[in-house]
Amino acid sequence: MERYQRSSDANVITEQYMDSILIESRYIDSVKADTAVDFLGQTFSMPVMTPAFSHLKNYGGRDKNGLVEYSEAAKELNILNFCGMMENDMFKSIVDTGAKTVRIVKPYADNGKVRDQMQYAESVGAFGIGMDIDHIFGSEGYDVVVGEEMSYQTADMLHSYVTLTKLPFVVKGVLSVTDAAACAEIGAKAIIVSHHHGRLPYAVPPMLVLPDIKAALEGTGVKIIVDCGIATGADVFKALALGADAAAVGRSMLPALESEGTEGVKQFIRGVGNELRYIMSSTGFRTVDEIDSSVLYGV
Numbered sequence: 001m002e003r004y005q006r007s008s009d010a011n012v013i014t015e016q017y018m019d020s021i022l023i024e025s026r027y028i029d030s031v032k033a034d035t036a037v038d039f040l041g042q043t044f045s046m047p048v049m050t051p052a053f054s055h056l057k058n059y060g061g062r063d064k065n066g067l068v069e070y071s072e073a074a075k076e077l078n079i080l081n082f083c084g085m086m087e088n089d090m091f092k093s094i095v096d097t098g099a100k101t102v103r104i105v106k107p108y109a110d111n112g113k114v115r116d117q118m119q120y121a122e123s124v125g126a127f128g129i130g131m132d133i134d135h136i137f138g139s140e141g142y143d144v145v146v147g148e149e150m151s152y153q154t155a156d157m158l159h160s161y162v163t164l165t166k167l168p169f170v171v172k173g174v175l176s177v178t179d180a181a182a183c184a185e186i187g188a189k190a191i192i193v194s195h196h197h198g199r200l201p202y203a204v205p206p207m208l209v210l211p212d213i214k215a216a217l218e219g220t221g222v223k224i225i226v227d228c229g230i231a232t233g234a235d236v237f238k239a240l241a242l243g244a245d246a247a248a249v250g251r252s253m254l255p256a257l258e259s260e261g262t263e264g265v266k267q268f269i270r271g272v273g274n275e276l277r278y279i280m281s282s283t284g285f286r287t288v289d290e291i292d293s294s295v296l297y298g299v
C-alpha cells in the first residue's frame with residue numbers, strides 16, 4: 001500500500017520554496033551589473049559570504065584545516081568570512097589568514113566563556129562577533145554540544161554582549177519579526193535569518209519570512225544576511241530581491257572545499273558571484289542596492 005509522505009525537514013521545505021520563486025528578464029537598456037557592496041563600513045566584492053562553520057577536518061591529507069582553507073578563500077575573494085564554535089587558538093589561525101571574520105560564539109551555559117571568546121576575538125582583530133541563538137535547545141532541554149552545555153539567552157544578556165566590545169554584534173538564527181525587532185532593540189548591527197540547517201521542524205523558509213523582517217527593520221540600519229540552502233547566484237539574487245543585504249553559502253561549498261581546498265572554494269564562490277552578476281544584468285539591476293522583488297514571480 002502506498003503511504004502518504006510528508007516531510008517536516010526544513011531543509012527540504014526551504015529548497016522547495018526557493019525553487020518555486022521565478023525571475024523575469026529585462027534586457028532593454030540593461031548593462032553589465034556590478035556586485036560590489038558596502039557592508040558595515042567595508043567594501044566587499046559581492047554580497048556573498050562564507051558560513052559560520054565549525055568542526056571541519058584537514059581534508060585530503062592537506063596541512064591546513066578546512067576552516068583555515070575557506071577563510072583564505074574569503075580573504076582572496078574579498079568577501080566577509082564567518083566561523084562558529086571553536087576555541088580561541090583556532091580562531092586566531094582563522095584571523096591570521098587576513099580574512100575579515102565574524103566570530104559566532106555559542107550560547108554556552110558558561111557565560112564567562114562567551115565573554116572570553118568575544119573579548120579575545122576583538123583583541124586579535126575580528127571584524128565582528130555574534131551568537132547563534134538558534135542553538136540553545138536540544139531534545140532533552142538545553143543542548144549539549146561536544147560536551148558543552150548551552151543556555152537560554154535573554155534580551156538583557158544579548159545587550160550585554162553588544163556593549164562588551166566595540167565590534168559590530170550579529171545575531172544568527174533569527175526567524176521571526178519578534179526576534180528581529182528584539183535584535184534592533186538590543187543594538188545588534190546585523191542578523192542572520194536562518195534555521196541553522198533545519199534545527200526546527202517545519203521551520204519557515206528564511207526567504208518566506210524575509211520581507212516581513214525587512215519591513216520590521218526599516219529605518220533601524222540593522223543589516224540582514226540570509227542562509228540555509230544557498231547554493232547558486234540565483235539563490236543569492238532571490239534573497240537580495242526579497243530584502244536581504246547579503247546571503248551566505250553553507251553546505252553547498254563543502255564538496256569544493258573537501259576536494260580542492262582554498263582554490264575549490266574560490267572557484268565555487270566566484271561561480272556564485274558570476275551567476276549573481278549575470279542575473280542582475282539580465283533583470284536590469286546595475287547595482288546590488290537597486291535589486292527589488294518586482295522581477296520575482298511566486299512570492
Ligand SMILES: Cc1cc2nc3c(=O)[nH]c(=O)nc-3n(C[C@H](O)[C@H](O)[C@H](O)COP(=O)(O)O)c2cc1C
Binds near residue numbers: 056
Ligand atoms: C559542519 C557544520 C558546522 C557548523 N557549525 C556551526 C557553528 O558552530 N555555529 C553556527 O552558528 N552555525 C554552524 N553551522 C550552521 C551554518 O552556519 C549554517 O547556518 C547552516 O549550515 C545552514 O546553511 P546551509 O543549509 O547552506 O548549510 C554549521 C553547519 C555545518 C554544516
